[in-house]
Amino acid sequence: MTLKNKKILIIIGGGIAAYKALDLIRLLKKENVEVKTILTRSGKEFVTPLSLSTLTQSKTYENIFEKNSETDIDHISLSRWADLIIVLPTTANFMSRLSIGRAEDLATNVLLASNKDTLLIPAMNVRMWLHKATQSNLKILQDFGYLFLGPEKGEMACGEFGEGKMSSPRQIYKYLKNYFNNKNIVKKKNWKAIVTTGPTREYIDPVRYISNESSGKQGCEIAIALNKLGIKTTLISGPSSLIFPKDLKVKKITSADEMLNEVKKSLPVDLVVCAAAVTDFKPTENNKNKIKKEGIKLQKINFVKNYDILEYVSKNNKHRPRLVAGFSAETENVINNSVTKMKKKNCDIMFANDVSQKGVGFNSDYNKIFVIEGKDKVKIIPKNKKSFIANKIAEILLDKLLTNDKNIN
Numbered sequence: 001m002t003l004k005n006k007k008i009l010i011i012i013g014g015g016i017a018a019y020k021a022l023d024l025i026r027l028l029k030k031e032n033v034e035v036k037t038i039l040t041r042s043g044k045e046f047v048t049p050l051s052l053s054t055l056t057q058s059k060t061y062e063n064i065f066e067k068n069s070e071t072d073i074d075h076i077s078l079s080r081w082a083d084l085i086i087v088l089p090t091t092a093n094f095m096s097r098l099s100i101g102r103a104e105d106l107a108t109n110v111l112l113a114s115n116k117d118t119l120l121i122p123a124m125n126v127r128m129w130l131h132k133a134t135q136s137n138l139k140i141l142q143d144f145g146y147l148f149l150g151p152e153k154g155e156m157a158c159g160e161f162g163e164g165k166m167s168s169p170r171q172i173y174k175y176l177k178n179y180f181n182n183k184n185i186v187k188k189k190n191w192k193a194i195v196t197t198g199p200t201r202e203y204i205d206p207v208r209y210i211s212n213e214s215s216g217k218q219g220c221e222i223a224i225a226l227n228k229l230g231i232k233t234t235l236i237s238g239p240s241s242l243i244f245p246k247d248l249k250v251k252k253i254t255s256a257d258e259m260l261n262e263v264k265k266s267l268p269v270d271l272v273v274c275a276a277a278v279t280d281f282k283p284t285e286n287n288k289n290k291i292k293k294e295g296i297k298l299q300k301i302n303f304v305k306n307y308d309i310l311e312y313v314s315k316n317n318k319h320r321p322r323l324v325a326g327f328s329a330e331t332e333n334v335i336n337n338s339v340t341k342m343k344k345k346n347c348d349i350m351f352a353n354d355v356s357q358k359g360v361g362f363n364s365d366y367n368k369i370f371v372i373e374g375k376d377k378v379k380i381i382p383k384n385k386k387s388f389i390a391n392k393i394a395e396i397l398l399d400k401l402l403t404n405d406k407n408i409n
Helices: 016-030 049-056 074-081 092-099 106-113 126-130 132-144 169-189 217-228 256-266 309-315 334-345 386-408
Strands: 007-012 034-039 084-090 118-122 152-155 161-165 192-197 202-205 208-210 232-237 249-252 271-274 281-283 303-305 323-330 349-354 366-374 377-385
Touching (some): 007 016, 007 074, 007 106, 016 034, 016 049, 016 084, 016 169, 034 049, 034 074, 084 092, 084 106, 084 169, 092 106, 092 118, 126 132, 132 386, 169 386, 217 232, 217 386, 232 256, 256 309, 309 323, 309 334, 323 334, 323 386, 334 349, 334 366, 349 386, 366 386
Parallel strands (some): 007 034, 084 118, 192 232, 192 271, 232 249, 323 349
Antiparallel strands (some): 202 208, 281 303, 349 366, 366 377
């Protein structure tokens, strides 16, 4: 796929690597990409407005209040015009300002007003990059949904060697081709997905039920991430206090039986992610009235197993999706138990977590995930915000869908 007619807004920050923006613009213009630029005050110390305007054949924007501006609200029009925004070099200072929502110039106003993806391309001294403040800002920005490319390891302008060198124009160009190619494929394929999330409740009587500690946050974030990639996603959620985005199709249920029925109604799809913590058992009898504790012996309650939704989806040959992902919440032997579960339930990939660890999993904004495709194929997504984890999971699932599609064709 070519980049022809794509619209890219490049924000040039204040670092020695700013000159690489000129080479990137040349590469993009050869592909007939429409390029507009914003030159920050510090970026102007390294490249000139004239050089940018000459290469882009377009005005270089500098100030939020400009005379003879095409519009009085450039920070809105520019953010809406672009298909993608790039910030290069993204300095430590720029990351810091962006992480706390500073809107003090045209560049930061555009980014805060934007409804498009933004690619940040860091460049700084290795010690600045590894500093706890910068790494903290990195996590915040990843949680906000910003995309990152680099930095690379290599010799820097200061003469030191390490991680902090900006990705080359060729690397950025290759990233952009893959980015738009994947978006184009997803759009053409019209892929659909189901994500289950949250707990289920199995009522004993009108006021008592058995359930678990699941908040539904991780599954909800995965559904949002898949939807953002262009995969039409239906979220089937158990009882939750979460507020769902308006552009996400949500079906709310209470019991495991209701969740199974909604999954059946939503099939066929291309992808199913079973992230719900379904209650394994339900009472054989749901008392219509509240069970009283006074004057009677403690009532014996009998339970039966709930239907396994993941197993149903994986083994339902008629409507089996091309990709089925399960979640495994474990307290011990996480890898072995999850591998066994994956084989038994015939799913393609398993995302496992240790819910016995404090600060991750149930009722937490953070998670740590083991990505399991077999006994010897295990990767770890380190502890991070669930929104960041969800973006990583969505990328993994999209890559597998694309790979499967190539193999089929």
